[in-house]
Amino acid sequence: MPQMNRDQRNAAWQAANQWRARAAQTQPTGLAGSLKLLFTWLAFGALMIVGVVLGLFSY
Template sequence: MTEQRNRYHHNAAWQAAQRWQARARHARPSSQPNGLKLILAWLMIGTMMIVGTLLGLFFLLLGWLMMPLVRHRMKKRMEQMRADQARDVGPGFDQPRHPSDGHRVLEGDYQVRK
């Protein structure tokens, strides 16, 4: 047994491991967290989770309540766009347009190919 110990003491890896363990023991905090700090930490985390859940539910309900309003607004906008398109077409949409309509006309001879 003593031979085995002597072998370990001369081994560089064993000595490095011993030094590492010693440093780890010194770096470890000496005081354990007491029960009061632990309970307060759990209470704070629990409270934050409850507040986060309540905020999420509030915004979810707010979104659901706003859906009919947004739908109504979008419906009005679509009706306005349809009315604008109908006004653009106008009653004489099959007649050629004149340059005074704000559109340019290309003049020239055109042929329809079949």
């Protein structure tokens, strides 16, 4: 694995910090944000279940 030089490490560090700052700004606020987060996780779970069932029965 090639060694990264100092500029590449610094750029990666800055990108990670920017990503972390954006993630902190998009935290759900209030009841509406919490409901949106809940429904997002429920939809994700439902899609995972459908994918597992399709994977098990498609051969």
